[in-house]
Amino acid sequence: MKSLRLASLGLLALFTTTLSAADWYVATSGNDSAPGTREAPFASLDAARNAIRSAKKAGPPQSHTVWVADGTYTLSVPFQLTPEDSGTADHPIRYRAVEGANPLLSGGSQVTGWKQEGNAWVAMLPEDLRSPLPEQLIAGTKPTTLACEPDEGLFTLVGVTEEAEPKKPATQTLRLTPEDYAATLAKVTAEELSQVQFLAYHKWDNTRRHLDKLIPEEHAMVSSGRKMKGHNPLNEKTQFRLENFAAAMDTPGEWFASPDGKIRYLPREGEDPSQLKMIVPRLEKLLVVAGKPEANQFVEHVTIEGLRFCHGRWTTPKQGFEPSQAASPIEAAVQIDGARHLTIADCEVGHVGIYGIWFRRGCHNCRLERTWVHDTGAGGVRIGETTLHHEANLLTHHITVDNNILNSGGRIFPCAVGLWIGHSPDNVVSHNEIADYFYSGISVGWRWGYAESLAKRNTITKNHVHHLGYGVLSDMGGIYTLGPSEGTVVTGNIFHDIHAYSYGGWGLYTDEGSSDILFENNLVYNTKTGGFHQHYGKDNIVRNNILAFALLYQLRGSRPEEHRSFVFEQNIVYYDTGSLLDGRFSQVKHDSARNCYFDASGRPVTFEGRSLEEWQKTGHEKGSIIADPKFADPEHHDFTLASDSPALKLGFKPFNTDDVGVYGKPQWIKKAKSGRYPPVHAE
Missing domain, CATH: 2.40.30 (Elongation Factor Tu (Ef-tu); domain 3)
Incomplete structure (x- = not known):
């Protein structure tokens, strides 16, 4: 009798589970007037979203999953979610690709009818793409270059x-x-x-x-x-x-659209525009999560998984774009406001004219995972705002950006940042590949000086950040910080290949007012102007890092202040060119101890012209040494320490770098490692 009752309860549980979940289907062969079943799918995400809205009003709470089949879905407007599209913790809503599918939601239009004229190919733009004329063109899966001069350099x-x-x-x-x-x-x-x-x-x-x-x-x-x-x-x-x-259209890969509606393209080797999908982006935004945090109305418990959002437009307005650090006025192709418990996973955002993804206002407990953000006009990901919000409903916080690839940005706004955090606390940025930008890789904080900042307790860990600057902008860092940042930790990252135009190609850069930040167990190498620079700030701790191979100098301190600016201890500084110190290092109040310094070129190590012993008499570098730390192969960037390294006797703790960057499936790791970027500076 007991077993029969248990079996009955099991059947009841199964029946209840079945009733509490609904599946909807979308396919390019579908019809938005269909019921959205596997056999009769919808043609668009909009139709599936609307069906879920109706089901929520008509019946009891249940989970909903929208299964999106392979193919290209051309968006006439951005796909939008509002508070009425929310799920709950018990009954979430998911928009996800069918297993093995790679569906593309495109904000562009295909240009057809290409004919060869000499070395170029010519087509007529559709009427709806002629006013204003486009400024981006995608050839298949590759970006192209709007005709420009010079083709190399500036x-x-x-x-x-x-x-x-x-x-x-x-x-x-x-x-x-x-x-x-x-x-x-x-x-x-x-x-x-x-x-x-x-x-x-x-x-x-x-x-x-x-x-x-x-x-x-x-x-x-x-x-x-x-x-x-x-x-x-x-x-x-x-x-x-x-x-x-x-x-200016004189180099393969360049194009130009004239006022008469003709678009001309000079193909690269192996390209045939008549056989490629030549896409002109039409929509600026592709996905909009439009919560209303001002009214305490949020988009909650939604997951977007396995979808590709590509082909977003930028058209330069008549007034142009005025200088603004980090391209801060520029929005994102995936624009998110008022989201709670939103997850974006295994997606792609690419070939867009602005930022990729922005968790802007009133977002918290959201995640971005295993997503590729690439070929962006501005940067990759933004968290928070430049505005300081004290209202809990307006503040963005507790955003996790983990295990993503953000690369090849700044193509229209070179001053943009790979990953930017404004007035936003308690975020985690971990295990990301961030590469190929013209300005800073990661930027945290938005306060110049010591006034109130909300960029606190942010964790930046295990990120691989590299190939930045390319010698066109200045005043940048692998990580760049601003303002009071109590509780912020930068640990276990690798920053390398950073090159500025004139000044400032630093690895760790604490700019104006940066305070109470811990930098620990980071590897920095191949920078132009130093592994660490503090402009001004208070009580930052730089501990147990390896700073190697800066070109002009290794460490810099800029502005003397009455308080202690930073602590520099238990680090290894290794170089073979340039000087050790720059700026007004001796005048900046700091504590330094138990560091290991070595000039691999054989030159004597000096501290503003003084020997270590003379420098120590001024109160600096207590217990520090000048000695070869015995790296395994520093010229090939293997900074593993020998068991008898003198740095170990100072208390230096070796740290693992094998787990830095993305993780998971082999093809995902391969994708991150397969990026091929030009040298950041001319030899």
């Missing part, structure tokens, strides 16, 4: 004159060398002048503008916009490139 301005009146746009006249003008702007037709843009690189910022007119006799171009910032103006040191004019 031009440098020879002079800038600004005219500014109150309450009116400022006008800048920017002068080129006669040779650069003759090779570029002299070839621009009157018809295409309104399309031409210049992209200027100055310190850590970019200016992107249209041209008002040309002054041939002065070899100059004129543009108008915001008055230049005194601390970072356009000047005779500013590098720039020119984009979007027909004469």
Whole structure:
């Protein structure tokens, strides 16, 4: 009798479970008027979402899974989730790819009818893509280059004159060398002048503008916009490139669309545009999670899994893009507000003109996992805002970004960051591959100085961050921090191959007001201007790190203050070129002890011209030594310590780097390691 009762209870549980879950199906062969079953699927995610809304209103709570079959789904509008699309902890909602499928949600339109004309291929843009004309083109799965000059390197301005009146746009006249003008702007037709843009690189910022007119006799171009910032103006040191004019289309992979609707493409070796899907992005955003945190209405308990979101547009507005650190005004193709317990996993966001993913306002307990964010006009991922929110419903916090690949960004906004955290606490950024950006890899904090900041208790761990800068911007770091950051920990990361234009290609960079941050067990190598630099801050701890092979100097301290700026202890500093210290290191109050220094070139190690013994008499480097730490193969970046390393006697604790970066399936690890990036600086 007992066994019969247990069996009955088991059947009841199975029946209840079946009733509490619903499956919906989407396929490219489907129909949005269908019931959304496996046999009669929907054609779009919108239809499945709407069906779930109706089911929630009509029946008892249940879980919902939307199964998306393989194929390309062209979006007419971004896929949007609102608070009414929420699940619950017991009955979550999932949008996921069918097992083995790789569905693509595209915000672009295919351009067809390509015909060869000489070395180029020509097609007519559809009417809906002609106004405004596109600025991005994807050839199959590869990005292309909007016609630009120079094809390699950058031009440098020879002079800038600004005219500014109150309450009116400022006008800048920017002068080129006669040779650069003759090779570029002299070839621009009157018809295409309104399309031409210049992209200027100055310190850590970019200016992107249209041209008002040309002054041939002065070899100059004129543009108008915001008055230049005194601390970072356009000047005779500013590098720039020119984009979007027909004469610049002279290198395979470049293209140009003219006002008559013709688009011309110069194919790379092996490309046949008539056989490729040539995609022009049409939508700026692809996925919008539109919670209403101001009204305490959230999108909750939703998972998006195995979907690809690609082909997002950027069109430079008439007023252009004014300088802004980290391209902070730029939004994301996957824009998320008011989300709780949202998970994005095993997805792809690529070929987009802005940032990839942004957990912006009022988000918490969300996760981004095993997702590839690539070929972005700006950066990869953003967390939080530049605005400081004290209201619990508006603050973004407890976001986990784990085991993702973020690469090849900054293609339209080079000043963007691979991963950016603003006024947001208690986030975890772990085991990510972050590579191939023109500015900082990771940026944490948004407060210049010691006023209130909410970027606290963030954990940055086990990330592989590399190939940054490429010598076009300055003032950057593998990790860059700002403001008071109590409880923030940067541990177990690898930062390497970071090269700035003029100053600042650092590994660990604590900029203005950075305070109470622990940097521990990090490996930094192949930087331009040092493994560690503190501009100014308070009580940061730099402990048990390996800092190797900086080009110009190894350590820098910039601004002396009354308080202790940092602690530097139990580190290994290994180099073979440049000097050890830079800036006003001896004037910056800091504690230093038990460090191991070695110049592999055989030169004596000196501290601002003094021997270690003389330096120690000033109160620095208690118990530190100058000795070969006995790395296994430092020239090939194997920094394993021998068992008899003198650094071990100082208390240095060897740390494992084999688990840095992504983990999981072999093909995922292979994908992260397969990236091939150019050298960050010319030899």
